Every structure is written in structure tokens, then in C-alpha cells.
Amino acid sequence: MTEYTATVTVRLKRGVLDPEAETTQRALERLGFDLDDLRSADRFEIDLDAASAEEAADRADEMAERLLANPTIHDYEVAVEDR
Amino acid sequence: MTEYTATVTVRLKRGVLDPEAETTQRALERLGFDLDDLRSADRFEIDLDAASAEEAADRADEMAERLLANPTIHDYEVAVEDR
Numbered sequence: 001m002t003e004y005t006a007t008v009t010v011r012l013k014r015g016v017l018d019p020e021a022e023t024t025q026r027a028l029e030r031l032g033f034d035l036d037d038l039r040s041a042d043r044f045e046i047d048l049d050a051a052s053a054e055e056a057a058d059r060a061d062e063m064a065e066r067l068l069a070n071p072t073i074h075d076y077e078v079a080v081e082d083r
Numbered sequence: 084m085t086e087y088t089a090t091v092t093v094r095l096k097r098g099v100l101d102p103e104a105e106t107t108q109r110a111l112e113r114l115g116f117d118l119d120d121l122r123s124a125d126r127f128e129i130d131l132d133a134a135s136a137e138e139a140a141d142r143a144d145e146m147a148e149r150l151l152a153n154p155t156i157h158d159y160e161v162a163v164e165d166r
Contacts, residue, residue, distance in 0.1 A: 003119070009126060024127070024150070027150055028146055031149055031150060033142065033145075033146055034131065034132075035131045036086070036130040036131060036132065037129070037130040038127060038128070038129050038130070039127070039128045040125065040127055040128075041128065042123065042124075042125065042126070043092060043124040044107070044121060044122070044123055045121070045124065046118050046120070047118065047119040047120040048117065048118045048119060049117075059116065062116075063111055063116055066114055067107070067110055067111055067114060
């Protein structure tokens with residue numbers, strides 16, 4: 001078993017409204033920053049033991065499917081690295 | 084001017100309690116997943132125009148300092164890539 005950290009990034013699908021990101025963008029613009037767009041995402045860093053990086057990625061993928069992401073409104077991606 | 088996307092990742096500092104991450108970890112364990120630790124972070128993807136990647140990173144850094152992160156409880160990191 002090797003120790004891995006799986007990173008799951010959960011984003012809203014394109015077209016889903018994100019009022020928090022809009023508010024953040026407007027607040028930055030009010031502070032004088034010039035930006036074209038701002039998107040927000042949630043990032044989960046999960047430490048786990050697995051036999052291989054593939055197994056760690058599969059388990060993180062299942063965690064995203066079952067709990068971390070809502071497939072109706074979210075896309076997600078999984079990245080795995082050694083700890 | 085080149086179009087860049089700056090990614091600002093905002094994490095709680097080590098030692099700052101994160102009840103949301105603890106709840107998420109326990110919920111995953113209740114679903115039968117085996118994990119050592121789970122940390123959550125906010126990720127902001129900011130599209131902006133700048134003369135260089137360094138300038139884009141500097142501006143994203145200032146956005147983090149002034150609005151996106153709270154220096155008392157957060158660490159943050161900035162990554163820039165071409166759009």
C-alpha cells in the first residue's frame with residue numbers, strides 16, 4: 001500500500017448560474033481590479049492508502065460520484081499524487 | 084496583452100478547524116470509504132489580460148491579499164497559465 005493524495009476539483013457546469021462567483025468578481029472590480037471572468041470551484045484533498053495510483057484515482061472518482069459532486073450541476077476532475 | 088487564467092487556491096492554515104471538511108470526511112466514511120484525511124480548499128479561476136505571466140500572477144496575488152483570502156486563517160497559492 002502506498003500513501004496518495006487525491007485532489008478532486010468540483011466545478012459548476014457551464015451555464016449553471018454562480019451568484020457567489022459573480023459577487024466576488026464585482027467586488028474585485030469595485031476594488032479597481034480589471035478581470036474578464038471569475039469562476040469558483042471546490043477542491044477536496046483526500047489522503048488515502050491504495051495499492052496503486054489507479055486504485056486511488058478510482059476511489060476518489062467514486063467519492064466524487066457518490067458525495068462530493070452533484071452530477072446534475074457539477075463537473076469534476078481527479079488528480080492523484082504520491083504523498 | 085496576452086490572455087491568462089490565474090488560479091488562486093485558498094486553504095485554511097494548518098491548525099485552523101475545518102468543520103465542513105470533518106463532516107465531509109465522516110460522511111464518506113459512513114458510506115464505506117477508507118481515507119486518512121480530507122482537506123477542503125476554495126479555488127478561484129480568474130481570466131485576465133496582462134503584459135506577462137508575471138504581471139498576471141502579481142495581480143492575482145493582490146486580489147488574494149485584498150479579498151479572496153483572509154491572512155489570519157488562510158494560506159493561498161497562485162498559478163498562471165495561458166488561456
